[in-house]
Amino acid sequence: MTVNKEITRLEHSSVKLTLTVGKDDVRSEYDGLLAEYSKNIQMPGFRKGKVPREVLVRKFGDALKGEALGRIVEKSVGEVLDDETFAREDKPLPYSQPQIQDEKDLALDLEKDFQFAVVYDVLPKLTVGKWQGLEIEVPDIAITDEDLDRELEKIRDRNAIVMDKDEGQAAAKDDVVTINYCELGDSGEVLPNSERQDFAFTLGSGLNIYKIDDDLVGMKKGDTREITKTYAEDAEDKTFAGQTKKLRVDLTALKIKKLPDLDDDFAQDVDEKFKTFADLKQSIQERLDKDLDRRVREIKVSKLLEKIMETTPVEIPESMTRLELDSRWRNLARRFNTDSDGLYKMMGNSPNGVQGILDGWKPDANRALHSRLIVETLMEELKFEASDEEVEKEIETQAEAGGATIEEFKKYYEQEQMREYLKEDIKERKLFDRLLQENTIKPGKKEKYIDLISNNG
Numbered sequence: 001m002t003v004n005k006e007i008t009r010l011e012h013s014s015v016k017l018t019l020t021v022g023k024d025d026v027r028s029e030y031d032g033l034l035a036e037y038s039k040n041i042q043m044p045g046f047r048k049g050k051v052p053r054e055v056l057v058r059k060f061g062d063a064l065k066g067e068a069l070g071r072i073v074e075k076s077v078g079e080v081l082d083d084e085t086f087a088r089e090d091k092p093l094p095y096s097q098p099q100i101q102d103e104k105d106l107a108l109d110l111e112k113d114f115q116f117a118v119v120y121d122v123l124p125k126l127t128v129g130k131w132q133g134l135e136i137e138v139p140d141i142a143i144t145d146e147d148l149d150r151e152l153e154k155i156r157d158r159n160a161i162v163m164d165k166d167e168g169q170a171a172a173k174d175d176v177v178t179i180n181y182c183e184l185g186d187s188g189e190v191l192p193n194s195e196r197q198d199f200a201f202t203l204g205s206g207l208n209i210y211k212i213d214d215d216l217v218g219m220k221k222g223d224t225r226e227i228t229k230t231y232a233e234d235a236e237d238k239t240f241a242g243q244t245k246k247l248r249v250d251l252t253a254l255k256i257k258k259l260p261d262l263d264d265d266f267a268q269d270v271d272e273k274f275k276t277f278a279d280l281k282q283s284i285q286e287r288l289d290k291d292l293d294r295r296v297r298e299i300k301v302s303k304l305l306e307k308i309m310e311t312t313p314v315e316i317p318e319s320m321t322r323l324e325l326d327s328r329w330r331n332l333a334r335r336f337n338t339d340s341d342g343l344y345k346m347m348g349n350s351p352n353g354v355q356g357i358l359d360g361w362k363p364d365a366n367r368a369l370h371s372r373l374i375v376e377t378l379m380e381e382l383k384f385e386a387s388d389e390e391v392e393k394e395i396e397t398q399a400e401a402g403g404a405t406i407e408e409f410k411k412y413y414e415q416e417q418m419r420e421y422l423k424e425d426i427k428e429r430k431l432f433d434r435l436l437q438e439n440t441i442k443p444g445k446k447e448k449y450i451d452l453i454s455n456n457g
Contacts, residue, residue, distance in 0.1 A: 001025045003076045007090050013124040013317040015090060016101065018117040019076050026114045030068040065108040073100065077118060089125060096121035096319040121317035128377050129311025131435065136303040137444035138296060139452065143288045147449045151284050152262065155270060160257040171219045171254055173204040178253035184246040193342035209335060210247060221254045239332065239357060295452055300441055301432045305371045312374055316366045324365040325358050379427050382434065386426035391419065394426060
């Protein structure tokens with residue numbers, strides 16, 4: 001099929017692809033379809049395969065033209081987009097299905113060329129602005145004895161003996177509670193997909209979505225309490241910002257922790273590789289130092305990318321934003337122990353509604369996509385690669401850090417897609433190293449490590 005094509009750039013990184021199919025190809029496609037039906041159709045008064053073409057045209061002419069039109073559109077679009085010579089930047093994003101423009105107005109005239117247009121999103125084109133000679137400030141942070149003690153207490157807590165609290169005693173901070181809960185509507189009805197059974201956490205840890213630690217203090221095993229909680233506009237969880245939630249909570253179990261002494265026996269219980277308590281502390285110190293280095297590096301890279309974004313405009317296509325928002329929605333659904341549809345039902349009852357939540361996420365989603373596009377463009381322009389030797393070395397490093405054998409990690413990365421992901425990670429790391437070398441990073445104000453991890457997860 002001979003197809004003439006024309007690309008028109010539209011806003012928001014979308015294009016219009018106008019295709020013209022010659023009348024001879026139009027007629028050939030129509031005649032081929034007619035021959036198929038003539039060979040296989042059964043009609044009263046005719047044997048199978050013996051229905052005259054003119055009878056089919058008279059009876060099914062419009063339907064045949066409609067089907068032929070659909071085939072021509074599908075075949076011609078497929079041929080153009082699959083053609084290796086068709087420019088990469090003009091091809092649709094994998095998740096952007098070409099949409100026929102003015103489809104209801106299309107008609108097939110067997111005596112004329114057939115022209116139509118499809119619209120779809122393409123990978124945004126951007127020219128990276130200034131990325132060298134930039135200057136940023138990052139917090140001045142160091143691991144302190146306070147941080148070390150906090151980590152020890154976490155490990156101590158994980159190794160605590162948990163036992164039932166005496167009957168009739170009330171829940172207090174640091175107790176382990178097990179609850180059943182649900183959200184209630186304005187009339188007291190249980191909201192769909194909001195029920196959760198046997199959810200356990202430590203009071204005061206904040207490890208629950210609704211942050212109801214303080215609201216459960218004083219409850220006893222077997223108690224039921226209705227809680228009305230209003231969340232501030234600047235709430236940590238933006239999903240709840242400015243909302244009021246009404247919950248019903250049943251406390252089904254109440255336990256107390258007996259913490260072990262911090263001594264050599266404790267260190268050996270944590271891991272037999274530690275002979276003394278001092279060995280354990282040294283290991284924690286090294287782990288915290290590595291974590292701090294990783295987090296500070298992430299801050300440096302993030303701030304540099306923010307600077308680069310200022311001089312690198314881009315139009316994010318709607319389909320790319322939708323995909324990013326959908327990914328964030330599914331992640332939130334997992335936090336609520338439900339699926340996407342269940343979360344839609346839950347959030348549909350909120351004052352902001354589902355669309356309000358998605359609109360609130362959109363600016364941050366577009367910033368993340370903007371940053372990612374800059375990274376991918378720079379990796380390509382600077383021609384960073386990941387050799388097989390570098391991949392093998394990275395697998396060995398990960399195996400050592402993960403306490404697994406090299407063979408186990410190699411088997412995992414035998415999947416071609418996973419190996420490609422690893423190569424992208426290596427290339428990205430090289431780019432970030434280059435960014436850090438080419439720019440000036442100055443120490444900013446002093447901050448605590450606990451504030452760093454609280455703000456960045």
